[in-house]
Amino acid sequence: MYENKQQEKREKNNIQHDEIDLYFIYNKINLFANRIGQKISYFFKLLFIYKWLLILFVLIGGALGYLAFYVTKPYYSSTMTLMLSNIRNEFIEDQLSKLTDMVKEDNFEEIANRLDINLEAAKQIKALNFSNLDEDRIEEDSILVGSPFKIELLLYDRKLFNSMEPAITNYLENNRYFAKQKRIRQKQLESLINKLESEISSIDSIKTEIGSPRGPVNGFVYGQPIDPTNLYRESVNMYKEQVSLSANLDRLENVEVITGFAPRLYPSGPNLIKYILIGAIVSFLFGVIVVLNKARPTK
Incomplete structure (x- = not known):
C-alpha cells in the first residue's frame, strides 16, 4: 500500500515537471514570435516614415534601368x-x-x-x-x-x-570523321548503282533480242529456257532498287535542315520592362539599407 502511494506521487511529480517544461518552451516560442513581430512592425514603420526617400530611390533605379536598356x-x-x-x-x-x-x-x-x-x-x-x-x-x-x-x-x-x-x-x-564516312557510303552506293545499270542494260539487250530476233532463236540461255516474263520482272526489280539507291545517294548528307x-x-x-524593374528593385533594396543605417541609434 505504501509503495503504491509512493509510485503515484512520483508519477504526479513527473507530470507536473513535464507541464512546467512545456509551459517554459511555450513562453520562449511566444516571446520569440513577439520579438519577430515587433521587428517586422518596426521595419514597415521605417519604410512608411522614409517612403519619399524610398520612392526617390525607386525612380532613380528605374531611370538607370531605362538608361541601361537604351545603351544595350x-x-x-x-x-x-x-x-x-x-x-x-x-x-x-x-x-x-x-x-x-x-x-x-x-x-x-x-x-x-x-x-x-x-x-x-x-x-x-x-x-x-x-x-x-x-x-x-x-x-x-x-x-x-x-x-x-x-x-x-x-x-x-x-x-x-x-x-x-x-x-x-x-x-x-x-x-573529318563524318566526311570520311560519307565518302565511304557514297563510293558504296555509286558502285552498286553502276552494277545495277550494267545488269539492267544486259537484261534489256536480251529482251531486245527476244522481241526482234535477227537470226535463229533456240530459246535457251546457258542451257535454260528463256522466260520473257521473268526477264521483265527482274528488270523492274532492279530498276526499283536502282531508284532506291539513287535516293539514298541524294540523302547522303549527315546533317539535314528540317x-x-x-x-x-x-x-x-533587351526587354525594357525587365530592365526598369531590375533597376527599380535593386535601387529599392539599396534604399532600404540606407534607411536602416539612418534609423540605427547612435552610441
Whole structure:
C-alpha cells in the first residue's frame, strides 16, 4: 500500500515537471514570435516614415534601368531544327559545345574560321544554344542515334540568319570523321548503282533480242529456257532498287535542315520592362539599407 502511494506521487511529480517544461518552451516560442513581430512592425514603420526617400530611390533605379536598356545593343533570336543520319547524337553535341564555348569566350577569329564566315559576321553572334529534342524519350543506358537537334542563335544583325544556316550546317557536316564516312557510303552506293545499270542494260539487250530476233532463236540461255516474263520482272526489280539507291545517294548528307532560321523584323531583346524593374528593385533594396543605417541609434 505504501509503495503504491509512493509510485503515484512520483508519477504526479513527473507530470507536473513535464507541464512546467512545456509551459517554459511555450513562453520562449511566444516571446520569440513577439520579438519577430515587433521587428517586422518596426521595419514597415521605417519604410512608411522614409517612403519619399524610398520612392526617390525607386525612380532613380528605374531611370538607370531605362538608361541601361537604351545603351544595350538590340539582338534577334531564331531557331532551326536539324535531323541527323545514322550518327550518334553525342558526336554532334560535342561539336556544338565547342562552338558554344567559342561564342561565350568571344573567340571571333576561330568562329569565323570554323564557320567559314568573315570576322565582322562572327562578331555579330551574341549567343548560341542547342538542345536534343529526344533526350528525354530514351532510357538512361541507351545510345541516342539520329535524333533531331534544335539550335537557337542570337544575332545583333538580323540579316545574317540566311548565311548562318548553311555555315552551321557545313561546320557539322565537314567534320573529318563524318566526311570520311560519307565518302565511304557514297563510293558504296555509286558502285552498286553502276552494277545495277550494267545488269539492267544486259537484261534489256536480251529482251531486245527476244522481241526482234535477227537470226535463229533456240530459246535457251546457258542451257535454260528463256522466260520473257521473268526477264521483265527482274528488270523492274532492279530498276526499283536502282531508284532506291539513287535516293539514298541524294540523302547522303549527315546533317539535314528540317526547319531553318526564320527571318526576324523586331528585336527579341533587351526587354525594357525587365530592365526598369531590375533597376527599380535593386535601387529599392539599396534604399532600404540606407534607411536602416539612418534609423540605427547612435552610441
